[in-house]
Amino acid sequence: xxxxxxxxxxxxxxxxxxxxxxxxxxxxxxxxxxxxxxxxxxxxxxxxxxxxxxxxxxxxxxxxxxxxxxxxxxxxxxxxxxxxxxxxxxxxxxxxxxxxxxxxxxxxxxxxxxxxxxxxxxxxxxxxxxxxxxxxxxxxxxxxxxxxxxxxxxxxxxxxxxxxxxxxxxxxxxxxxxxxxxxxxxxxxxxxxxxxxxxxxxxxxxxxxxxxxxxxxxxxxxxxxxxxxxxxxxxxxxxxxxxxxxxxxx
Amino acid sequence: xxxxxxxxxxxxxxxxxxxxxxxxxxxxxxxxxxxxxxxxxxxxxxxxxxxxxxxxxxxxxxxxxxxxxxxxxxxxxxxxxxxxxxxxxxxxxxxxxxxxxxxxxxxxxxxxxxxxxxxxxxxxxxxxxxxxxxxxxxxxxxxxxxxxxxxxxxxxxxxxxxxxxxxxxxxxxxxxxxxxxxxxxxxxxxxxxxxxxxxxxxxxxxxxxxxxxxxxxxxxxxxxxxxxxxxxxxxxxxxxxxxxxxxxxxxxxxxxxxxxxxxxxxxxxxxxxxxxxxxxxxxxxxxxxxxxxxxxxxxxxxxxxxxxxxxxxxxxxxxxxxxxxxxxxxxxxxxxxxxxxxxxxxxxxxxxxxxxxxxxxxxxxxxxxxxxxxxxxxxxxxxxxxxxxxxxxxxxxxxxxxxxxxxxxxxxxxxxxxxxxxxxxxxxxxxxxxxxxxxxxxxxxxxxxxxxxxxxxxxxxxxxxxxxxxxxxxxxxxxx
Ligand SMILES: Nc1ncnc2c1ncn2[C@@H]1O[C@H](COP(=O)(O)OP(=O)(O)OP(=O)(O)O)[C@@H](O)[C@H]1O
Ligand SMILES: [Mg+2]
Numbered sequence: 001x002x003x004x005x006x007x008x009x010x011x012x013x014x015x016x017x018x019x020x021x022x023x024x025x026x027x028x029x030x031x032x033x034x035x036x037x038x039x040x041x042x043x044x045x046x047x048x049x050x051x052x053x054x055x056x057x058x059x060x061x062x063x064x065x066x067x068x069x070x071x072x073x074x075x076x077x078x079x080x081x082x083x084x085x086x087x088x089x090x091x092x093x094x095x096x097x098x099x100x101x102x103x104x105x106x107x108x109x110x111x112x113x114x115x116x117x118x119x120x121x122x123x124x125x126x127x128x129x130x131x132x133x134x135x136x137x138x139x140x141x142x143x144x145x146x147x148x149x150x151x152x153x154x155x156x157x158x159x160x161x162x163x164x165x166x167x168x169x170x171x172x173x174x175x176x177x178x179x180x181x182x183x184x185x186x187x188x189x190x191x192x193x194x195x196x197x198x199x200x201x202x203x204x205x206x207x208x209x210x211x212x213x214x215x216x217x218x219x220x221x222x223x224x225x226x227x228x229x230x231x232x233x234x235x236x237x238x239x240x241x242x243x244x245x246x247x248x249x250x
Numbered sequence: 251x252x253x254x255x256x257x258x259x260x261x262x263x264x265x266x267x268x269x270x271x272x273x274x275x276x277x278x279x280x281x282x283x284x285x286x287x288x289x290x291x292x293x294x295x296x297x298x299x300x301x302x303x304x305x306x307x308x309x310x311x312x313x314x315x316x317x318x319x320x321x322x323x324x325x326x327x328x329x330x331x332x333x334x335x336x337x338x339x340x341x342x343x344x345x346x347x348x349x350x351x352x353x354x355x356x357x358x359x360x361x362x363x364x365x366x367x368x369x370x371x372x373x374x375x376x377x378x379x380x381x382x383x384x385x386x387x388x389x390x391x392x393x394x395x396x397x398x399x400x401x402x403x404x405x406x407x408x409x410x411x412x413x414x415x416x417x418x419x420x421x422x423x424x425x426x427x428x429x430x431x432x433x434x435x436x437x438x439x440x441x442x443x444x445x446x447x448x449x450x451x452x453x454x455x456x457x458x459x460x461x462x463x464x465x466x467x468x469x470x471x472x473x474x475x476x477x478x479x480x481x482x483x484x485x486x487x488x489x490x491x492x493x494x495x496x497x498x499x500x501x502x503x504x505x506x507x508x509x510x511x512x513x514x515x516x517x518x519x520x521x522x523x524x525x526x527x528x529x530x531x532x533x534x535x536x537x538x539x540x541x542x543x544x545x546x547x548x549x550x551x552x553x554x555x556x557x558x559x560x561x562x563x564x565x566x567x568x569x570x571x572x573x574x575x576x577x578x579x580x581x582x583x584x585x586x587x588x589x590x591x592x593x594x595x596x597x598x599x600x601x602x603x604x605x606x607x608x609x610x611x612x613x614x615x616x617x618x619x620x621x622x623x624x625x626x627x628x629x630x631x632x633x634x635x636x637x638x639x640x641x642x643x644x645x646x647x648x649x650x651x652x653x654x655x656x657x658x659x660x661x662x663x664x665x666x667x668x669x670x671x672x673x674x675x676x677x678x679x680x681x682x683x684x685x686x687x688x689x690x691x692x693x694x695x696x697x698x699x700x701x702x703x704x705x706x707x708x709x710x711x712x713x714x715x716x717x718x719x720x721x722x723x724x725x726x727x728x729x730x
Contacts, residue, residue, distance in 0.1 A: 090683075091700055092700030098696070105689065106686075
């Protein structure tokens with residue numbers, strides 16, 4: 001599904017990603033961990049197509065197509081979704097209106113008719129149930145005045161509505177309380193299928209107890225310095241990152 | 251929801267979408283302005299003598315006046331002698347049904363997506379369609395007639411209801427109010443007249459679509475709305491103009507009279523041709539709009555301004571009666587080389603009067619947008635209150651936005667609050683939308699509509715959808 005090959009990228013002349021290789025197959029869950037500033041969010045932004053970042057080498061293949069040739073919205077139409085570490089506020093635009101626009105613009109790009117309003121409403125209700133979201137939520141301005149946890153839950157609500165092939169969850173767990181974490185993680189698990197894939201970026205093992213990864217990668221200074229299975233995450237929880245950093249810095 | 255979906259489909263077009271020209275035969279006087287032309291207009295319209303005299307008096311006052319230079323706009327002064335002051339479609343007989351309307355005209359409305367049929371069916375909107383200065387069609391008149399509501403063209407009102415016209419015309423905007431109001435008073439060819447009798451709530455939105463249609467024809471509309479004691483009316487005015495490579499002058503006057511306990515809601519979507527991307531052509535829109543509130547009366551102006559090359563326009567309220575309320579909700583968009591100087595005046599004269607001003611400016615391209623507002627509290631306006639919120643949204647770095655709030659208080663008990671913000675559309679917001687599959691143009695439309703929500707919410711539903719379309723269309727190509 002996703003094949004990243006020697007990806008190097010930076011911003012304003014500063015190199016951040018220094019040669020990333022990663023392959024994600026349908027049905028898989030990958031976790032990316034790593035110290036602050038190691039480049040996790042940069043990697044997700046580059047996959048999603050944020051223009052500020054310059055890609056200096058490498059390529060990203062998504063289902064046989066080079067993603068780097070596409071604009072961010074076109075990538076979204078192909079089924080790439082990013083749950084933002086810091087979701088953005090859009091005053092005056094309701095959650096409903098935003099999601100409706102997102103869905104129908106995506107459908108339009110795929111040559112489909114807009115989703116009929118009654119079907120959209122039904123779907124919204126179903127996904128709200130899944131994520132235990134209150135009705136009043138829909139008519140609020142997007143992320144405006146939302147608590148940290150509400151913002152994250154809203155990201156996953158959008159994911160549930162858009163049904164992406166590849167979802168990248170950038171620190172979705174941070175800001176969620178213990179109950180919310182369980183609800184959101186269970187929601188994500190229900191959305192999982194053999195056809196889609198998830199990349200979870202997190203600092204904590206706790207989330208991975210719920211969303212169990214097939215692979216865990218450690219990113220450090222723009223490089224994947226170690227990959228393993230879910231046991232690697234537990235090991236990191238115990239030992240921290242220092243033992244991995246040493247090898248690289250040498 | 252349906253309507254909003256279709257709105258999304260339409261935001262993909264690029265050039266000035268409503269730029270087309272209807273080919274209707276016109277009966278036109280030669281260009282030029284003098285007393286004879288005014289007499290000719292009056293004669294062609296078969297007006298009573300008092301009306302002719304009224305016009306001539308206005309013209310004489312006009313001759314002593316000069317064009318105002320204080321608005322923050324610049325343009326070559328229009329050559330008033332080059333304008334033809336009267337043009338009427340040749341077929342002028344009364345029409346009873348749509349079948350009788352010129353098919354060319356119907357096509358025009360279809361292109362606008364607001365065919366008469368559709369409007370009639372969907373919203374129960376009665377319309378007085380002004381094409382090139384003469385009303386072609388008035389609908390729903392009978393139904394309104396049952397309630398004693400008069401809704402007709404100004405020409406008809408002068409013939410059929412001369413006493414009402416004579417009583418109120420020029421009482422809110424005097425002939426000598428300003429240069430263009432004086433010109434309008436002298437040469438206005440048509441417009442709408444509306445009278446709501448005592449205690450009557452007008453059951454439908456009254457709507458007029460104005461168009462400038464004939465090349466080189468100045469358009470001087472005159473509108474008078476009188477809401478008698480305890481009555482209510484919501485009036486809609488909207489316009490689009492064909493694309494033209496020459497400047498067209500538009501100098502309308504709108505007068506609202508809200509007697510004791512009456513309420514008038516006046517909504518405008520203004521989309522005159524703004525000129526092309528190089529700033530060539532476009533309509534000059536110099537409008538005087540004012541309302542008079544008697545005791546406990548309320549007037550609210552809502553406007554969405556996206557068009558014109560040069561605009562100056564300050565819908566105002568004179569809060570004469572105690573407890574009267576004035577409201578002004580405005581979205582003004584300028585793009586490319588457009589210039590707009592718009593705002594409001596709230597003149598508090600009576601005790602306990604209240605006013606609210608919500609102004610949202612959006613500037614893109616090389617355009618220039620100014621908000622100019624005056625809140626004046628007279629000496630007898632005990633406990634008067636005003637709240638003003640003036641926001642500007644800038645797109646790109648070549649545009650300019652200015653705010654000129656003037657406050658004059660002559661009564662110490664008054665409370666006047668003013669808030670202002672300036673913001674830019676963030677790249678973060680656009681990327682966030684892009685990531686959800688919303689392209690750049692749609693993202694901007696969405697963000698802008700969110701920003702204008704407080705104003706758009708004031709518009710009746712069908713009008714709000716149309717306004718959203720216009721906002722999106724007028725900002726196309728303004729980023730990137
Ligand atoms: N727009 C930017 N301008 C300048 N530097 C940037 C920018 N974006 C990222 N960086 C830098 O790139 C590096 C990687 O940042 P990134 O946000 O990808 O880290 P991260 O791994 O997601 O960290 P965290 O765990 O704190 O979220 C950091 O040193 C950061 O300061
Ligand atoms: Mg990060």
